[in-house]
Amino acid sequence: PDERVLSIQLVPFDITRKLLLSRDITQLERVQTVHRDFVANVSHELRTPLTVVGGFLETLSDMPEVDDATLRQFLALMLEQSRRMQSLVEDLLTLSRIENSPRSMQQETVNMDQLLDTLMVEAEGLSQGRHQITLDNRCRRWLRGNVQELHSAFGNLVSNAVRYTPEGGSITLAWQEQDEGRAVFSVSDTGIGIPREHLPRLTERFYRVDRGRSRGNGGTGLGLAIVKHVLARHQARLEVHSEPDKGSCFSVIFNAEQLAARE
């Protein structure tokens, strides 16, 4: 007889129950801590731009006369902060929409050629000619999934590549076949890269390698958290290869079951 099974059966009912309960409570406490941290983070992220806008408005209202140049400068700075708050709220809404929608979401065939073209247009728009952007579309198959969610996840990888690659760098979007019927969507860049010790925590909400740089270039700190959620719903896996000062490659690997024939 298997002794492990026997020993489990020998544990009196109330002890097992207690063990289970204490595990549930630990789990519950962990969820509560995560929730509290999240609320604190969101409040902090919103408070900073609000304080800046409030400060400028106060200064302006205290000034007896404001020359045109100063006014324009203040307005530009306030606009930047309001855009920052807008991106944050949009990312929060995207996250909550994904979390609250049923796990068994409606699946459709996603026209990858079209989605890749849209992503290329968006990448060019964000880059404004500062990078060389290439598309390598070699996979003959399309995806099964939710087009909005996939667009949002892939779009976040693309905007990160643009954001963390200095002017003159290259970015490649690729859709390729892999072994065993899998397919990979990847975004690689020749940007600043990520030190190894940060890799495991990248998809945590509000986790940033360099806070100043992320905020300065419009990052909300939620992009990769959105990516993680979307990929989990599509049974896809994220792989990150990165080297500081060389660049990064974010690959999304889809199983054969998630692929569809071209229509």
Ligand code: ADP
């Ligand atoms: P953010 O809005 O700050 O970009 P993300 O969740 O999208 O938030 O990414 C988390 C962090 O991972 C970023 O702050 C950045 O430090 C790092 N990162 C993401 N993508 C890249 C990339 N392509 N190159 C270098 N660093 C990256």
